[in-house]
Amino acid sequence: MAERRAVVVEDDPSIAELVSEVLGRAGFAVTRVADGSQALAVIAETNPDLVTLDLSLPGMDGVEVCRRIRDTSDCYVVMLTARAQEIDVLIGLEVGADDYIAKPFSPRELTARVAALFRRPRGAPDQTRAASPASPAVIDGGAGLLVDRNAHLVTIDGDVVDLTRTEYDLLCHLATRSGTVVPRGELLREVWDTEFTGDSHVVDVHVANLRRKLRLHSTTSWIRTVRGVGFRFDGA
Incomplete structure (x- = not known):
């Protein structure tokens, strides 16, 4: 190498x-x-x-x-x-x-x-985190939200939502655990691939950005904060 x-x-x-x-x-x-x-x-x-x-x-x-x-x-x-x-x-x-x-x-x-x-994929966003055989290629988040994991594309009622790589990874992880409270520590491990829980406030800021971008296309609130624990995706 x-x-x-x-x-x-x-x-x-x-x-x-x-x-x-x-x-x-x-x-x-x-x-x-x-x-x-x-x-x-x-x-x-x-x-x-x-x-x-x-x-x-x-x-x-x-x-x-x-x-x-x-x-x-x-x-x-x-x-x-x-x-x-x-x-x-x-x-x-x-x-x-x-x-x-x-x-x-x-x-x-x-x-x-x-x-x-x-340990994270390097390169253009549409080359990262494609769906695995065990996960759905397209996540239906309800209220018009679709996440195409193979195309790395998020749309709401057909409109493309412009997300950063980290925001996209956050949305994918939360949406695949729809209805489940996901702790901040889990998001750090799965999205950032790190155990440094002292940086958990970084998760909150990225989630806030993600929510703001989703709100540009819809009034639906997909991501709920569970105080003291983490976040829950409320989908279809």
Whole structure:
């Protein structure tokens, strides 16, 4: 197997060294850069498998860098933020990162989160999470909601609902468990493939985005919050 390549975009030398060391031990060939413009040039040249991206970069910030990466690359992007509260804002902005980690973080957490990403399918959304023989190819959520798992397509009364990969995965998991309360921890394991339950607020923000997008097409409330536990999909 070819060695995986990673680009660490971080202007704090101590954090850049820590991230580079962790990724190096995980088997990545690591390139370090300290600003967004340099990062885009290196990414275009090396076509990395992974980019870790600091939010607060000098000049072009991490949000803009991530959006530009997404114009040309399907590499995994992990965004590092100084405050956990920023994660909610970033998810709401849909900047295109695959995961978000608040500083300070442990080497063990970074290693686990990166490993979880590489257990998820990489590539265009319509190439991911096709229906398995044990699951329905088309989920009828009721009230006009259809999820075509082979085409990776969500429609309401024939109108296409534009979802991110994570929102789509959340909807699929909840809809296949229709009528059952799904704990946040289960969603973290199944959608994010991680056991780090301290990030459960990330689930809430993604669910809020998913609900908002569904409401653009219908007044039906498919996803219910079960206080203190998780969420329940009320379908057909």
